[in-house]
Amino acid sequence: MESEAMVVAEELVKDYGGFRAVDGVSFRIARGELFSLLGPNGAGKTTTIKMLSTLLRPTSGEAWIAGYSIVREPGNVRRVIGLVPQDLTADDEMSGWDNVYIQARLYGLPSSEARERTREVLDYLDLMEAAHRRVATYSGGMRRKLEIAMSLVHSPKVLFLDEPTLGLDVHSRRSLWRYIEDLKRSAVTILLTTHYMEEAEMLSDRVAIIDRGRIVAEGTPEELKARVKGETVYIELKDPEYTEPLVLALKEKLGLEPSVVEGKVAVRVDRADTLLPELARALNGFPVKAISITRATLEDVFIELTGRTLGGSEEPLDPFRYRRMIRGVR
């Protein structure tokens, strides 16, 4: 095993009865890296995290966390990991402080150190002001932060975050992202699962796209997006009467194959920047209101690979049509 790899998963398989939820998943996460499993509901993300955090025994395969085998050394694994599960675990009737403090004591920290760490992690997550209130009075975002505080109190080397922003509003999600980015700087190794592509794109050093229990692609967000070639240039006109003439002009003058998406003329090209000078000439005389360029997103990569969206629809879709729909609404 590489000394720098803090998480190594090799051919992990999990069957629930006759159903294979995780089907031979392998990856490595280097020390201090944030690695995301991105996939729709039911892809096998939670099951993978449960195996790595020793809550579920794999049907076959192995994994090592900080060098400890999840199969043969589960006790050692538990000491070096922190887990923020999807189902929140804090006791609603107790204060935030007590939840974190009890967690610290459960990890064997002596009382004075447990108090110190409780204060540190609550402070870090900006929860000190609310520390002595019952958790029942916390907002959704505060609850998630409390779960993170609980998972950090024993200074884990590896942190598992299972859909950490699920169900949060946009504001709370963005605020939580800032804490996760901060954690990255503190050299904790993080495995995050999500079905929000912006989240994976924003936070991850590397992403594995998971679908139906299998990793279908892996790389940095940039590498993955480079798999979906091209960009789309949208031209919005002040007067819709010119839409068809513009489509014709772009076909004839530039040999392009434009389509019309939500009233805008859309052109898919390898590189928009090199097209712009010619495009500007071709647009001369047309009443242009706006020109926008969109690049591929991780959602496009998922659609390209699976024909489905991250929303988890089981309906196979025409990838190009769907890509256009998604771009159209952004």
Ligand SMILES: Nc1ncnc2c1ncn2[C@@H]1O[C@H](COP(=O)(O)OP(=O)(O)OP(=O)(O)O)[C@@H](O)[C@H]1O
């Ligand atoms: N205890 C179980 N018994 C039977 N099937 C299960 C069990 N737990 C999960 N599954 C199934 O295994 C598959 C993977 O589930 P898992 O929870 O790992 O997916 P996920 O990617 O984390 O999705 P979600 O974000 O919805 O939790 C799903 O089809 C799910 O229905």
